[in-house]
Amino acid sequence: MTELADVRYDDDALERVVDTALPTRYGHFRAIGYLDAASGHEQVALVYGKITGRSALTRVHSECLTGDVFASTRCECGEQLSAALRAIVAEGAGILIYLQGHEGRGIGLLAKLKAMQLQEQGLDTVEANLALGLPVDARDYRPAALILRDIGVRSIRLLSNNPDKFTALWRSGIRITERVPLLVTPNKDNLPYLRTKRERLHHLLPHLDNSSADSTSPNDPTKLASAIPPFSADANDGRPTTPDSV
Secondary structure (H helix, E strand, O other): OEOOOOOOOOOOOEEEEEEEEEEOOOOEEEEEEEEEOOOOOEEEEEEEOOOOOOOEEEEEEEOOHHHHHOOOOOOOHHHHHHHHHHHHHHHOOEEEEEEOOOHHHHOOHHHHHHHHHHHHOOOOHHHHHHHOOOOOEOOOOHHHHHHHHHHOOOEEEEEOOOHHHHHHHHHOOOEEEEEEOOOEOOOOOOHHHHHHHHHHOOOOOHHHHHOOHHHOOOOOOOOEOOOOOOOEEOOOOOOEEOOOEO
């Protein structure tokens, strides 16, 4: 379903601009900033601990202003971002790449808000994008692959439920030794969205089969799907347990 943007990338397309310490409430990271000359986007990788000599636990996170910053309950993006950072710290080392240019699966913020409006009228997230004349998924993961290569990482354990992301990174030359599920308990606001991701975008979300979103308030603290092994994560520190191997 992913439609790659018409942008040419080579090894010089991404310039490392800055490398600085970034203390957070999750732990102390290195923030490595990049300028994407091909698209004009500014990208950042948060690196925790010693990542050389191992298959690094890695989250490639698409920007989502509404979920990551405003804590929208219509998606699970903010919860996934927090859970990924906790998982990386619990692991002792890892990387989170935050990709700009991915808002609304690559259609941009205003178009995403228009798509939300159409969803209020009964369309699902796929139908809404198409009704606006926009691609279902226009995200490009090649900048993430370039960042990983610049950091010196060739092999990762990918925190993701999205097979398209896995395939895109693999095609860009990144060896993925394991896919680690990153599941968040649904709520009544995002359950239809998550079901569409599973049924139409083929995301691996087995916990929806046993969802109790009708009794889950979107204002509850973030809870990961800890009751459904092997696709689970610890609700206290975000550490994945018994991930499936690829």
